[in-house]
Amino acid sequence: MTTRHAVISGASIAGLSAAFWLRRTGWEVTVLERAAAFRDGGQNVDVRGVGREVLARMGLTDAVKAQNTTETGTVFVDAAGRVLGELPSGGPDGATAELEVLRGDFARTILEHLPDGVEIGYGDSITEVAEDATAVAVTTASGRVLHADLLVVAEGVRSSTRDRLFGDRVERRDLGIAMVFGTIPRVDGDDDRWRWYTAAGGRQVHLRPDNHGTTRAILSFSRAEDLTRLDRADALSRVHARFAGVGWEAPRVLDAFDTAEDVYIDNLTQIRLPVWHRGRVCLAxxxxxxxxxxxxxxxxxxxxxxxxxxxxxxxxxxEPALTAYEEWMRPLVEDVQALPRWIVPFAYPRTRWGLGLRRVADKVLTSRPFAPVVAKVTSVAATERPLPHLVVT
Ligand SMILES: Cc1cc2nc3c(=O)[nH]c(=O)nc-3n(C[C@H](O)[C@H](O)[C@H](O)COP(=O)(O)OP(=O)(O)OC[C@H]3O[C@@H](n4cnc5c(N)ncnc54)[C@H](O)[C@@H]3O)c2cc1C
Structure with missing residues (x-):
């Protein structure tokens, strides 16, 4: 049998996982990554549900555990920093998961354990895709033309290749929330828990410990305008205005963001498509x-x-394989995307009255009898279905 060749666009978690497993099952694999080098950075991500089993089959559970962010639980705090309620780690799928890791550390772990023979072309991206009955031809910005059996597009939420190939089938569901992420200096008093402060006016401040001696901060808020279109200074000055008078650690975070190297702003947008493959191209x-x-x-x-x-x-x-892939993945995705309508206004209360309601709900949810309810909410990628069988070469 001739060796099949896959081109994968995007070298983060989805692209590197596809590279790992396709190579392990005998494919020739070429990964293209737009960034000039491996993209480090990002904040907490976690491995939950059936993800833990995949990680174990990769032999990477201990490597990821070794990079645990050190977070021991989650607390809701008030403007004075007093704890209003606590969600301890509580098992593999607690609010702070057992496998809690920074995105960059996680992606690098997969990268460093790729099977031999995966080629990664940094600083390159797809400019053209053409397909016939026997192959997909991928032309890149650097002038390469790669002929492959399959193109896997794993370019993240703003994927340009997806937009080019799937066009108006891409539905973007804007949740009306912006998040500003950044790494700030750790100070005395930063503890080993995720501290989460909600203020009226639809604003939240998050501080989380990491395993690099710094603190990961997030300012998130319900938004009217799109700050991602502004330059950094303009966008941050609007964030300063939006968080004026919020209290707690907001002034410290705002000051630190002014000089932090890795600040980025994102609008929370769900991506939905009726189908994730087309001919020899699939999305991941x-x-x-x-x-x-x-x-x-x-x-x-x-x-x-x-x-x-x-x-x-x-x-x-x-064709049947790509259909089977979709059929297996879709229930997991739909389960997480099906957010109830009340969740955004509940999480980001605008009024003092709404904030009061949220505080009562937090108290109830963090009480012992409600632990099973919280466990259900924090359980994602969970399924009773066994993973498809895979024979590695
Ligand atoms: C730098 C960074 C920081 C992040 N920080 C957080 C965080 O703090 N919290 C959180 O929950 N999630 C974060 N995420 C998103 C998180 O990684 C994803 O939600 C999730 O892990 C799914 O990963 P993915 O591989 O599908 O997409 P992503 O992790 O978004 O990776 C997409 C990859 O494709 C590359 N790429 C994009 N366009 C092209 C192109 N045209 N050609 C070639 N390559 C391309 C990108 O450079 C990136 O390496 C971050 C992602 C990145 C890239």
């Missing part, structure tokens, strides 16, 4: 189904997708 990870941090589980789904794709392709020809 956020490019196919971004679930946003509001749904959670994006990293687990990205990890699982690489395994399920390779397992499906190992037992069937292309």
């Amino acid at each position: 990870g956020d490019a196919a189904w971004c679930v946003t941090p509001m749904g959670g589980g994006g990293a687990s789904l990205a990890l699982v997708s690489g395994y399920v794709l390779a397992a499906s392709l190992a037992t069937d020809s292309l």
